Amino acid sequence: MYYDCIVVGSGNAGSCAALSAKENGCQKVLLVDKCSPDWVGGNGYFTAGAFRIVHNGLEDLLPIVQNVTPEQAKRIDLDPYSREDFVEDIMRLSGRRSDPTLAASLVDNSRDTVDWLAGYQVPFILSFHRQAYEVGGRQKFWGGLVLSVEDGGKGLIAAEHKALKEAGVEIWFDCPVVKLLVQDNTVTGVIVHKDGSELSIESGGVILAAGGFEANSKLRVAHLGMGWEKAKVRGTPFNTGDCFAIAKDVGAKLVGDWASCHSTTWDFNAPEIGARNLTNQFTKSGYPLGIMLNANGERFVDEGEDYRNYTYARFGKAILLQSGGFAFQVWDAKMLGILRKEEYGDGVVEKIFADTIEALAHKLGEIGLTGQAQFVKTIQAYNAAVAQHKMENPDWNWDPAVKDGLSTQSSHLSLSPPKSHWAESIDKPPFMAVKVCCGITFTFGGLAIDPASAAVLSESGPIPGLFCAGEMVGGLFHNNYPGGSGLSAGAVFGRKAGASVSKGKAMRA
Structure with a gap:
């Protein structure tokens, strides 16, 4: 049995790889995934569908988005996001450890x-619901990330798989890859488990897009450390790292930050693995509008350190490290109408209300808050620090769409940790809290690839016939990442991999 190209993984990266292979001349393209059809889409299905890209502002994006009328466009503030901005965000958040050539290629x-x-009918929209606030009657976008897909990851995977079907890509589910076929130092196909037996399939090229190891608790402990077995898996339970061992068996080089991952603030009551009905709605990213306190009643991060999409991927780890591995997000009435409905709406999350901070502490004591007195003292100290800063800076205004400088730090009173922006007092009832934990999204360690072709590298150079895309790529992200760059990377390197398989097949013909 022979296919021009075999892609492993049905998520965004794998879908892009298969579409690219097909359009670049591969006649027979097979996509395999060990999941059942009910779990199609990998982690891409569970995302918000956000894509971080270089762009020249609103006019540049209007031709590809589907949710902006001419009248709406007149009330939008959306700054350009340059190549230099994007590269700097990746390098800044990685502590300058990201592979610069790989980052530049993305x-x-x-x-x-x-x-x-967009040519494959992926329905892009401006992300009003996640990346803009209405300020003075205008929609102001922030944090460099402005583009997403209608219906989030669900809409993305639906559009990509519709395109795969129309392109004639064959898809086999319940079909794990167990080994790569190699002849004369070239990967020539795969061995899969299908219908209860092993099947060898030859191919002109194999693209690995099977995700990281975040759903494998043993590998999480081995690479990330003790305690990570308690993290909840945001997405698919099938990303267990199998293909890393398979690739290593043929000489693939492992690179990147194997000790870090994307982990976010997640609903404490969410299931242990991703739920395909609510998907990304279990994210609880409203912390810049309030504060987070641990079980001891103490703050432990700077909630206003940076825009949310630059901090959310590592605050999950900060929560995991707290006593009990959970925390409480707290707001007052001034912020309740600004919290995103898809994350904090009725029926989405358990919300605890009270008319006083003392009463709120008492209620939270029933669900894990051991330091009730300290909880009250922490909020009182926070409010005092906010008031002192405002007294010294009376002309500064709270603005969630910019780094407004409103903080807990002043000449007479400073907190540790600080809240560096968007520090507003918590003093107007009713008060609301939600309980959050750590949700792991994807791991950062992976395979070394050539940035131009997405070919998998060994210690001595490219491995002929083997390519990689998506969360299996190592070296791109370290410790943290700019929100929305994961889907962009999957699409970019998936597209490269598909084209490279076609080119390699033509050269061998």
Whole structure:
């Protein structure tokens, strides 16, 4: 049995790889996934559908988005996001440890790849619901991330798989890859488990897009450390790291930050693995509008350190490290109408209300708050620090769409940790709290690839016939990442991998 190209993984990266292989000349393309059809889409299905790309502002994006009328466009403030902005965000958040050539390849191909996906009828929209606030009657976008997909990851995977079907890509579910076929140092196919037996399939090229190891509790402990077995898996339970061992068996080089991952603030009551009905709604990213306190009643992060999409991928770890591995997010009445409905709406999360901070502490004591007195003292100290800063800076205004400088730090009173922006007092009832934990999204360690072709590298160079895309790519993200760059990377390197398989097949013909 022979296919021109075999793709492993049905998520965003794998879908892009298969579409690219097909359009670049591979006649027979097979996509395999060990999941059942009910779990199609990998982690991509569970995302908000956000794509971080280089762009020149609103006018540049209007031709590819589907949710902006001419009248709406007149009330939008959306700054350009340059190549330099995107590269700097990746490098800044990684502590300058990201592979600069890999980062540049992602950034330089991000805009064109979104145009390419739009050509496959992926329904892009401006992300009003996640990345903009209404300020003075205008929609102000913030944090460099402005683009998403209608219906989030669900809409993305639906559009990509519709395109795969129309392109004639064959898809086998319940079909794990167990080994790579190698002849003369070239990967020539795969061995899969199908219908209870092993089946060898030869191919002109194999693309690994099977995700990280975040759903494997043993590998989490081995690489991330003790305690990570308690993290909840945001997405698919099938990303267990199998393909890393398979690739290593043929000489693939492992690179990147194997000790870190994308982990976010997650609903404490969410299931242990991703739920396909609510998906990303279990995210609880409203902390910049309030504060977070641990079981001892103490703050432990700077909730206003940066825009949410630059901090959320590592605050999950901060929560995991707290006593009990959970925390409480707290707001007052001034902020309740600004919290995103898809994350904090009725029926989405358990909300605890009270008319006083003392009463709120008492209620939270029933669900894990051991330091009730300290909880009250922490909020009182926070309010005093906010008031002192405002007294010294009376002309500064609270603005959630910019880094407004409103903080807990002043000449007479400073907190540790600080809240560096968006520090507003918590003093107007009713008060609300939700309980959150750590949700792991994807791991950062992976395979070394050539940034130009997405070919998997060994210690001595490219492994002929083997390519990689998506969360299996190592070296791109370290410790943290800019929100929305994961889907962009999957699409960029998936597209490259598909084209490379076709090119390699033509050269061998």
